[in-house]
Amino acid sequence: MVITKSRLVLGATAVTLSTIAVTSLGIHSRGQALFKASPKELVDEVWQIVQRQYVDGTFNQVDWQAVRKEYLNKSYSNQQEAYKSIREMLKRLNDPYTRFMDPQEFKNMQVDTSGELTGIGITISQDEKTKQLVVIAPIEDTPAFKAGILAKDVILKIDGKSTKGMDTNQAVNLIRGTAGSQVTLTIQRNNQEKQFKITRARIEIHPVRYSQKPTSVGKVGYIRLNQFSANASKEMQEAIKNLEKQQVAGYILDLRGNPGGLLFSSVEIARMWMDKGTIVSTVDRQGEREREVANGRALTNKPLVILVDKGSASASEILSGALQDNKRAVIVGTQTFGKGLVQSVRPLDDGSGLAVTIAKYLTPNDRDINKHGIDPDVKVELTDAQRQDLWLREREKLGTKDDLQFAKALEILGKQIAAKGTPTAEKK
Structure with missing residues (x-):
């Protein structure tokens, strides 16, 4: 299985509400179909795609052959009847991430990331x-x-x-x-x-915001990544390079509230922080793996602490899991959302679309975080009231010592900077 930019998205990204609907999954459709399939042909097309690609070869304990027979034995007089049957058919899988979109819904989905x-401006999912x-x-x-x-x-x-x-x-x-x-x-x-x-x-949406913060442990680069959109890696690269020029001693990367986005974006950003090692592997129903690895082109090797919370999902979990397993970063905050599925999204012959769960992803240490999430190395809980105060009423405290999670991250980073500086001092 090949991880490509245009076809694979993280199931955890779910649906981001936008203009005309939902966003940012990096789908590139082939445009309006040259012909419109008959209603029954459309039903069979969807069945065939699921039959070939679905992540679970048992189809979640559903007799998928019997489902085909049931729905192809029906008569359809128009596309709407076919759409209704397709939705019913997919519900049998009991997988909210495998879903059908009529032509308008599919068009709505293809908003530039x-x-x-x-x-x-919310990202939603359906609890399984x-x-x-x-x-x-x-x-x-x-x-x-x-x-x-x-x-x-x-x-x-x-x-x-x-x-x-x-x-x-x-x-x-x-x-x-x-x-x-x-x-x-x-x-x-x-x-x-x-x-x-x-x-x-x-x-x-500008996915990256950053600043250099003078602290008791030296200059610290603080980067907030809000979303793994198509331009997130470019903005991250600019942030790291600018902070390196300012000679920061270490970094705090804030992924709190980041719902995820594009798979390739998380991989590209991981490569900016780590020189070697596995970033993520995806596993299809045959058990075949496709690994994404670091390419020796990290932009910095300075100490790194990552902030996460229950709103950190999918691509955020890939990035934090990769850096945690490779011992490249310390994770601070609370348990993340817990979505570890990959989908393929493709256009159908009448202009509608289908999202199919085709794989799960594992962290470098083969952790399956779906429905569990990433456990932080250092847990720092905030109550809902504290979180609302910090993120809504007192935003100026975000990324300061009055931000309890940031303060703990800074404490840990200070120890890392001191530890890293000691061998250098001895050599001198």
Whole structure:
């Protein structure tokens, strides 16, 4: 199996609400199909793709041959009937990440990842056990973020409509809208219901922000990575090079609230921090592996501490897992989201699209973090109230000593810098 830029995405990225729907999965479609398949042909096309590619050869204990027979024995008079059957067929797999998109939904999905979004700025997923819609993370500085939406919030209602039985595509269709319009989300958090009335807006996302911080342990490079979009690696490279010119002694990389994004972006960024070793491996249903490794072109070997929390998902978990297993970084914060699946997204003959879970990924030490996440080396918990205060009401404290997780990261980094400096002093 080959990891390519255009076809593979992390299942954990799920759905980011944007303009006309969902974003940033790095899909490049072949455009409008030259012909429209008949409804029954479309149903069979979807079945065949799943048959060839699905990650579990038992199809999650489903008799997939019997499913084909059942749905091809039906009569279809139009595409809408076929779409309904396809959704029913895929539900049998009990996998929220394998999903069908009608032509409009598929078009909506193909928003440029470098891009501008129009929406509220949250990334959502469907819990595999409860089937509830869950917020992976709000995108920083977006309407949802400013309104106080948090990672792991459960979306109970959208404009008063219950989300029970609703998939992510349906939720997106309800939440999306034009800039300036409003949507009301009913959220469950810690067994309490809260309502958020959010005004949609046009959002420009810059994935990397950085600064040089003078501290008691010397100059420290602080980099916040908000999303693994198509231009994240370019911006990360610029940040590291500029901070190296400023002769920082070490780095704190902040992945808190980063919901993930493109697989190749996480690999490219990992290579900037490590000279050698495995970054990630993907395993398909035949057990075949494709490994991504460092290429000896790290931009720095200075001490590194990474900040994570429950909103750090998919590509964030690949990056932090790679640097943790290779002992290149110390991970500080709380357990991450726990999504370790890879999807292939492809256009179908009538302009619709299909996302299929085709592999799982493992960290360099062969850890399967799906449904578990990355455990930090040093745990520093924040209550929801503390997190809201830090990220919403007192943003100026983010990345300072008043930020408890950052303060611990700085303490650890200081010890690393001192330890690394000792041998050099002895040689002199």
